[in-house]
Amino acid sequence: MAAADQGNIAFLGAGSMGGAILSGLLASGYPAASIRATTSSRASAEKLAADHSIVAVSGESNERANLDAAEWADVVVLGVKPYRIVELVGRIAPALASSGTLVVSVAAGITIDAIVQAAPGAAVVRAMPNTPSLIGRGMAGVAAGGSASDDDLEAARAILRSVGDVLTVDEAQMDAVGAICGSGPAYYFAFTEALIEAGKALGLSAEDAGTLAVRTAAGAGALMVESGTDPATLRSNVTSPGGTTEAALKHFGPLAGMIADATAAAVDRSREMSRP
Ligand SMILES: NC(=O)C1=CN([C@@H]2O[C@H](COP(=O)(O)OP(=O)(O)OC[C@H]3O[C@@H](n4cnc5c(N)ncnc54)[C@H](O)[C@@H]3O)[C@@H](O)[C@H]2O)C=CC1
Numbered sequence: 001m002a003a004a005d006q007g008n009i010a011f012l013g014a015g016s017m018g019g020a021i022l023s024g025l026l027a028s029g030y031p032a033a034s035i036r037a038t039t040s041s042r043a044s045a046e047k048l049a050a051d052h053s054i055v056a057v058s059g060e061s062n063e064r065a066n067l068d069a070a071e072w073a074d075v076v077v078l079g080v081k082p083y084r085i086v087e088l089v090g091r092i093a094p095a096l097a098s099s100g101t102l103v104v105s106v107a108a109g110i111t112i113d114a115i116v117q118a119a120p121g122a123a124v125v126r127a128m129p130n131t132p133s134l135i136g137r138g139m140a141g142v143a144a145g146g147s148a149s150d151d152d153l154e155a156a157r158a159i160l161r162s163v164g165d166v167l168t169v170d171e172a173q174m175d176a177v178g179a180i181c182g183s184g185p186a187y188y189f190a191f192t193e194a195l196i197e198a199g200k201a202l203g204l205s206a207e208d209a210g211t212l213a214v215r216t217a218a219g220a221g222a223l224m225v226e227s228g229t230d231p232a233t234l235r236s237n238v239t240s241p242g243g244t245t246e247a248a249l250k251h252f253g254p255l256a257g258m259i260a261d262a263t264a265a266a267v268d269r270s271r272e273m274s275r276p
């Protein structure tokens, strides 16, 4: 579903994450003429422009590219790496001051305060999306800063809703949201990689192991979403007493602790990144 018209949207940085939202937004029917992007190199900008029929400019070969895009935009999505955010926002600050332009940052660990310090008065929504946004199956958390209005929050939600689902949270919860949904796809991919390796070790061809593991992940994910049944019940439905699944799951003993440690490490890293 295309986001209701949010005006001109500029993606400053359109790599894995910014590019996924940009592509998902276009696929949902958002007009290409209302989307622009900047990337680091001229080659990546040219590729983006050719792939999507949008205006895309290199932010590194053209000093003014990010500022020009921000001046053109009603909504600026910050899609550069976290360590680049404050410098970038400082550069585009003249386009943000009292212009009503909404800033949506997807950067891990960068607080709304840090962005507002670099561009005083800017309306900022912090978001933590994930890469399945590329195919309209994203999941994102959003939090609004003091200078963002309810309409600003709704505009950011509408953009992200057109590429998936959205949950509004307090900013204090954004590190946890990142640990679950921002990084989350990587956990499922890592699990699937391990399942493929296990299938190969059991004598399946790499191709067959890949098909079986990937399609099983897709089916299990869709079943969790579409059945509305909780994961514990779905697991139990597969696990016949004394059967093969039970024999396998006995080896999952440390899984919950491992995931708790992993997500705590993601939160710690996010907090570390928020310290100037
Ligand atoms: N990759 C993911 O799954 C997720 C990433 N994020 C956040 O998204 C942000 C971007 O991460 P990725 O997409 O993974 O990185 P990436 O390296 O794929 O993308 C970064 C983009 O910034 C561009 N860029 C670099 N310097 C620039 C400049 N001076 N002007 C304009 N563009 C410039 C690059 O060309 C590239 O398009 C980070 O802040 C990260 O925390 C958030 C959620 C999930």
Ligand SMILES: O=C(O)[C@@H]1CCC=N1
Pocket: 108, 178, 182, 183
């Ligand atoms: O790994 C990262 O820092 C980014 C944020 C969440 C997913 N990727």
